[in-house]
Amino acid sequence: xxxxxxxxxxxxxxxxxxxxxxxxxxxxxxxxxxxxxxxxxxxxxxxxxxxxxxxxxxxxxxxxxxxxxxxxxxxxxxxxxxxxxxxxxxxxxxxxxxxxxxxxxxxxxxxxxxxxxxxxxxxxxxxxxxxxxxxxxxxxxxxxxxxxxxxxxxxxxxxxxxxxxxxxxxxxxxxxxxxxxxxxxxxxxxxxxxxxxxxxxxxxxxxxxxxxxxxxxxxxxxxxxxxxxxxxxxxxxxxxxxxxxxxxxxxxxxxxxxxxxxxxxxxxxxxxxxxxxxxxxxxxxxxxxxxxxxxxxxxxxxxxxxxxxxxxxxxxxxxxxx
Amino acid sequence: xxxxxxxxxxxxxxxxxxxxxxxxxxxxxxxxxxxxxxxxxxxxxxxxxxxxxxxxxxxxxxxxxxxxxxxxxxxxxxxxxxxxxxxxxxxxxxxxxxxxxxxxxxxxxxxxxxxxxxxxxxxxxxxxxxxxxxxxxxxxxxxxxxxxxxxxxxxxxxxxxxxxxxxxxxxxxxxxxxxxxxxxxxxxxxxxxxxxxxxxxxxxxxxxxxxxxxxxxxxxxxxxxxxxxxxxxxxxxxxxxxxxxxxxxxxxxxxxxxxxxxxxxxxxxxxxxxxxxxxxxxxxxxxxxxxxxxxxxxxxxxxxxxxxxxxxxxxxxxxxxxxxxxxxxxxxxxxxxxxxxxxxxxxxxxxxxxxxxxxxxxxxxxxxxxxxxxxxxxxxxxxxxxxxxxxxxxxxxxxxxxxxxxxxxxxxxxxxxxxxxxxxxxxxxxxxxxxxxxxxxxx
Ligand SMILES: Cc1cc2nc3c(=O)[nH]c(=O)nc-3n(C[C@H](O)[C@H](O)[C@H](O)COP(=O)(O)O)c2cc1C
Ligand code: SF4
Ligand code: SF4
Ligand code: FES
Numbered sequence: 001x002x003x004x005x006x007x008x009x010x011x012x013x014x015x016x017x018x019x020x021x022x023x024x025x026x027x028x029x030x031x032x033x034x035x036x037x038x039x040x041x042x043x044x045x046x047x048x049x050x051x052x053x054x055x056x057x058x059x060x061x062x063x064x065x066x067x068x069x070x071x072x073x074x075x076x077x078x079x080x081x082x083x084x085x086x087x088x089x090x091x092x093x094x095x096x097x098x099x100x101x102x103x104x105x106x107x108x109x110x111x112x113x114x115x116x117x118x119x120x121x122x123x124x125x126x127x128x129x130x131x132x133x134x135x136x137x138x139x140x141x142x143x144x145x146x147x148x149x150x151x152x153x154x155x156x157x158x159x160x161x162x163x164x165x166x167x168x169x170x171x172x173x174x175x176x177x178x179x180x181x182x183x184x185x186x187x188x189x190x191x192x193x194x195x196x197x198x199x200x201x202x203x204x205x206x207x208x209x210x211x212x213x214x215x216x217x218x219x220x221x222x223x224x225x226x227x228x229x230x231x232x233x234x235x236x237x238x239x240x241x242x243x244x245x246x247x248x249x250x251x252x253x254x255x256x257x258x259x260x261x262x263x264x265x266x267x268x269x270x271x272x273x274x275x276x277x278x279x280x281x282x283x284x285x286x287x288x289x290x291x292x293x294x295x296x297x298x299x300x301x302x303x304x305x306x307x308x309x310x311x312x313x314x315x316x317x318x319x320x321x322x
Numbered sequence: 323x324x325x326x327x328x329x330x331x332x333x334x335x336x337x338x339x340x341x342x343x344x345x346x347x348x349x350x351x352x353x354x355x356x357x358x359x360x361x362x363x364x365x366x367x368x369x370x371x372x373x374x375x376x377x378x379x380x381x382x383x384x385x386x387x388x389x390x391x392x393x394x395x396x397x398x399x400x401x402x403x404x405x406x407x408x409x410x411x412x413x414x415x416x417x418x419x420x421x422x423x424x425x426x427x428x429x430x431x432x433x434x435x436x437x438x439x440x441x442x443x444x445x446x447x448x449x450x451x452x453x454x455x456x457x458x459x460x461x462x463x464x465x466x467x468x469x470x471x472x473x474x475x476x477x478x479x480x481x482x483x484x485x486x487x488x489x490x491x492x493x494x495x496x497x498x499x500x501x502x503x504x505x506x507x508x509x510x511x512x513x514x515x516x517x518x519x520x521x522x523x524x525x526x527x528x529x530x531x532x533x534x535x536x537x538x539x540x541x542x543x544x545x546x547x548x549x550x551x552x553x554x555x556x557x558x559x560x561x562x563x564x565x566x567x568x569x570x571x572x573x574x575x576x577x578x579x580x581x582x583x584x585x586x587x588x589x590x591x592x593x594x595x596x597x598x599x600x601x602x603x604x605x606x607x608x609x610x611x612x613x614x615x616x617x618x619x620x621x622x623x624x625x626x627x628x629x630x631x632x633x634x635x636x637x638x639x640x641x642x643x644x645x646x647x648x649x650x651x652x653x654x655x656x657x658x659x660x661x662x663x664x665x666x667x668x669x670x671x672x673x674x675x676x677x678x679x680x681x682x683x684x685x686x687x688x689x690x691x692x693x694x695x696x697x698x699x700x701x702x703x704x705x706x707x708x709x710x711x712x713x714x715x716x717x718x719x720x721x722x723x724x725x726x727x728x729x730x731x732x733x734x735x736x737x738x739x740x741x742x743x744x745x746x747x748x749x750x751x752x753x754x755x756x757x758x759x760x761x762x763x764x765x
Contacts (some may be wrong), residue, residue: 097716
């Protein structure tokens with residue numbers, strides 16, 4: 001076991017653990033924001049640079065600080081390492097710079113974006129962004145495209161985190177999804193307009209940290225904060241059938257994977273569950289999902305109200321909360 | 323005349339071919355290494371020579387070789403980085419064009435030392451004419467028993483392959499190069515793991531520059547200690563410098579490390595002074611990625627000492643008043659050169675070449691280019707200058723690979739040393755534009 005100290009809190013982790021995952025073990029504020037790393041996608045991380053931290057002491061043997069900030073998601077812990085996240089002004093400054101870069105060409109169309117309210121970039125900008133923009137230059141624009149029947153790609157909003165590329169690579173059997181061109185004109189693309197038809201392709205929507213990939217069956221149906229996210233399950237031959245059902249009254253507006261406190265889905269789900277099962281009778285509703293108090297989604301206190309009335313409105317389908 | 327180690331025989335007619343090369347002492351180093359020495363002994367000579375990587379970073383070659391994972395049961399690879407695409411740097415091209423066998427010799431000895439049986443030369447796509455030259459040299463070496471199975475009757479076998487790139491500067495970065503060599507998109511890898519453990523196809527790999535590898539043969543011939551006596555301090559041996567810009571004699575020169583910068587610029591043996599009797603304004607001494615220095619600081623350090631062509635002396639004063647030897651692309655500007663225009667041009671290059679993987683470099687390079695374009699074309703604002711400084715600072719050190727730094731440093735250093743020129747462009751755009759477009763600078 002290796003001992004690492006992050007923002008003055010120490011923890012022991014196994015060899016090979018990254019700083020980010022050690023911080024996630026501690027939890028709370030010491031966890032650096034991660035826009036591209038996704039623990040369930042091999043090879044992800046290192047790209048967005050929002051998770052940069054300062055290593056104040058490399059290890060027990062080498063007590064010098066590392067000369068540059070390092071990406072916590074791809075830097076393994078060494079024994080005796082001392083890391084600063086929020087306690088380093090340098091890190092905060094750098095992160096502000098990164099947010100500015102990520103927003104430089106972002107259209108800021110949150111008012112019409114389906115991701116608003118559950119967008120990692122929104123949260124990050126709220127946390128680290130500046131009040132004023134330093135640029136009045138034109139922003140990059142791409143035409144909107146369809147990726148398969150049910151997925152919309154708004155390349156304007158993409159932050160090129162490559163998560164969807166890894167998801168397409170690792171979850172689907174035939175990769176038809178990748179990055180074209182280079183630099184700031186890079187584009188997410190399906191191979192020469194071929195659509196992603198694989199039955200797990202819908203997961204690229206869930207891994208996308210912004211509103212670049214959205215669910216066409218849900219587009220413009222509702223703002224997420226008017227909906228109540230409920231744990232639901234069904235018998236499914238393809239996936240575990242364990243999902244989050246986003247409901248308004250008795251109506252299911254959309255189905256997603258169940259996201260944990262770090263915004264990652266617990267399990268990937270299949271397209272049938274995601275896109276086709278929108279009837280309340282398709283699902284067994286288990287009870288409300290816990291959403292962070294700070295999230296706008298919790299603003300309507302659905303969790304308490306749902307817990308209190310675990311009988312109706314979905315008669316007979318609601319199970320006792322454990 | 324300084325000592326010539328790499329280019330000593332370059333003027334001999336036909337030296338590109340095997341027979342002439344061999345008749346002039348070629349491949350003696352291979353014979354010496356393979357027949358008289360062990361791999362460990364060659365390693366020791368390289369360590370003693372103090373040879374440092376000529377690709378830009380100046381990392382000690384012996385040390386790099388010692389990191390190679392020898393416990394792994396996977397094959398090991400040696401990759402020769404011949405992607406040379408840094409603006410201002412054109413020394414590897416010259417070396418490969420005229421002395422291909424010197425490189426092949428270096429590759430054979432280095433592979434023997436590292437226990438490598440397959441070696442790749444990753445060559446810049448635009449150097450198509452060199453692919454034939456190198457392949458021909460490889461064929462000749464094979465015909466004469468210096469490549470293939472059981473070289474010189476020993477147990478050692480080696481094959482060398484030439485692999486042309488597809489036209490991206492970023493593929494010179496060693497991990498992007500490996501990705502490209504594997505047939506993938508040339509994105510730099512996230513380190514760790516380092517190539518010494520997981521390089522080409524996940525196997526232990528050493529990546530070295532052309533000039534670095536070409537120096538291995540001469541070191542074996544003369545011995546590491548003798549080599550280390552040439553040069554100055556920790557900058558041992560000689561270095562190829564490609565000189566260009568407003569000088570009388572642009573070209574590739576082999577200099578002994580420690581030559582005063584002033585002598586290099588003004589001596590008729592090298593650059594031969596500034597063209598058309600103009601004054602020296604500024605120099606970028608190590609390829610476009612390193613900081614630009616104004617005349618007074620390139621000739622003498624801030625402390626008033628003579629600036630020398632060594633890793634240490636050029637870096638004296640850090641980024642406040644120093645720069646770097648880099649890859650030896652020596653770019654000279656005379657009094658008429660516009661620093662703003664030049665900085666914009668360099669930024670345009672980095673913007674175009676960014677792979678786009680990480681946000682600071684992807685977005686920051688484009689942003690800097692836009693702002694510099696605006697200043698250069700008479701639409702700049704005073705606040706743009708500080709904006710550039712801030713953007714450069716936010717890129718520097720926060721990226722996956724050093725291309726981010728390489729894009730930030732030229733901008734930061736140009737503003738540090740020539741801020742008044744940027745201000746002039748903002749305040750008097752019409753006058754500046756007129757001066758720039760007039761013919762005056764040609765007289
Ligand atoms: C953007 C970028 C471009 C590079 N281009 C080259 C190149 O064209 N040739 C080269 O030898 N090294 C280049 N390098 C340096 C290599 O990554 C690597 O350090 C070098 O090949 C190691 O060889 P050396 O130890 O012999 O210097 C580049 C680095 C970066 C970051
Ligand atoms: S579309 Fe989304 S998941 Fe894919 S690279 Fe862009 S931001 Fe990342
Ligand atoms: S610094 Fe630039 S070139 Fe290097 S990995 Fe990042 S985006 Fe690519
Ligand atoms: S999460 Fe670490 S760089 Fe993106």
